[in-house]
Amino acid sequence: MINSVRLAKWYLSLLPESPPDYWMHREPMVRARMEYDDERSAVGFHTLFTMDLANKDVLDLGCGYGGRSVYFKELGARRVVAMEIRGEMIDEALAFAAERGVTLEGLVSVGEQIGLPHETIDIITCYDVFEHVESVAATLQECYRVLRPGGIAYIVFPPYLHPLGGSHLHSYLSRSPAPNALFGRDTLWTAVRELLIERGTFVPDKRPTDPLPGVNGTTIAQFRKALAAVPFRDAQVTLRPVNVPRLGAVASALSRIPVVQEVAVSRLLCELAK
Numbered sequence: 724m725i726n727s728v729r730l731a732k733w734y735l736s737l738l739p740e741s742p743p744d745y746w747m748h749r750e751p752m753v754r755a756r757m758e759y760d761d762e763r764s765a766v767g768f769h770t771l772f773t774m775d776l777a778n779k780d781v782l783d784l785g786c787g788y789g790g791r792s793v794y795f796k797e798l799g800a801r802r803v804v805a806m807e808i809r810g811e812m813i814d815e816a817l818a819f820a821a822e823r824g825v826t827l828e829g830l831v832s833v834g835e836q837i838g839l840p841h842e843t844i845d846i847i848t849c850y851d852v853f854e855h856v857e858s859v860a861a862t863l864q865e866c867y868r869v870l871r872p873g874g875i876a877y878i879v880f881p882p883y884l885h886p887l888g889g890s891h892l893h894s895y896l897s898r899s900p901a902p903n904a905l906f907g908r909d910t911l912w913t914a915v916r917e918l919l920i921e922r923g924t925f926v927p928d929k930r931p932t933d934p935l936p937g938v939n940g941t942t943i944a945q946f947r948k949a950l951a952a953v954p955f956r957d958a959q960v961t962l963r964p965v966n967v968p969r970l971g972a973v974a975s976a977l978s979r980i981p982v983v984q985e986v987a988v989s990r991l992l993c994e995l996a997k
Contacts, residue, residue, distance in 0.1 A: 731914035755819035758790025785852030789816020834862035847876035908934040
């Protein structure tokens with residue numbers, strides 16, 4: 724019988740990946756400037772929706788190092804609250820804002836307990852964060868709570884079974900496609916951990932309920948179930964197919980088929996109005 728962990732390690736080793744240098748040797752402002760430049764580009768988060776931030780109170784939930792938050796302020800937002808779970812990330816966000824000559828409010832908080840009063844936010848922006856939170860259901864409830872009536876939450880994130888990145892292993896270990904769909908959670912985590920130890924790099928922390936470090940394992944079906952329990956006035960969820968050269972039409976068709984879509988969708992684009 725083939726050892727499943729050994730097979731998973733072999734598969735992950737077909738297309739090995741190493742952590743980027745800015746992960747391993749962090750320098751001040753590098754991440755903030757990367758986020759800022761990306762947001763200003765033709766593929767920035769704000770280009771995915773028809774968002775009007777002018778004179779709005781904005782919460783950037785999971786702001787990273789603040790580059791996007793700063794650009795949202797430059798787009799005319801009246802107030803931008805940059806929120807992250809680590810204080811050093813907020814420190815960099817505020818320093819970058821000062822460098823750009825704009826004002827941000829920093830908030831160290833988690834999605835399940837957003838440290839803001841009820842109904843004080845007009846717009847929530849949330850880019851590639853929902854796959855990381857501990858509880859998607861609680862975070863959706865908190866988004867609803869802090870939004871004013873008529874407010875909108877714009878949320879984008881990859882489902883867990885996205886074959887080209889849902890596992891997030893491509894960030895630091897392997898680009899072999901769909902390991903999260905091919906192997907069971909315990910098998911995959913054991914293989915990942917053993918490979919990282921063998922490489923002598925680092926083994927990231929993993930919450931007991933998560934299948935892999937920093938990833939909560941939320942599927943499209945699980946997200947829809949959690950969303951159905953929150954009384955948003957209007958909830959639009961668009962499924963963006965995986966981008967596979969010469970197979971665009973096939974991926975688009977598969978993304979519309981329940982169950983199969985779990986491995987054919989790269990991002991959920993959500994526009995949730997209170």
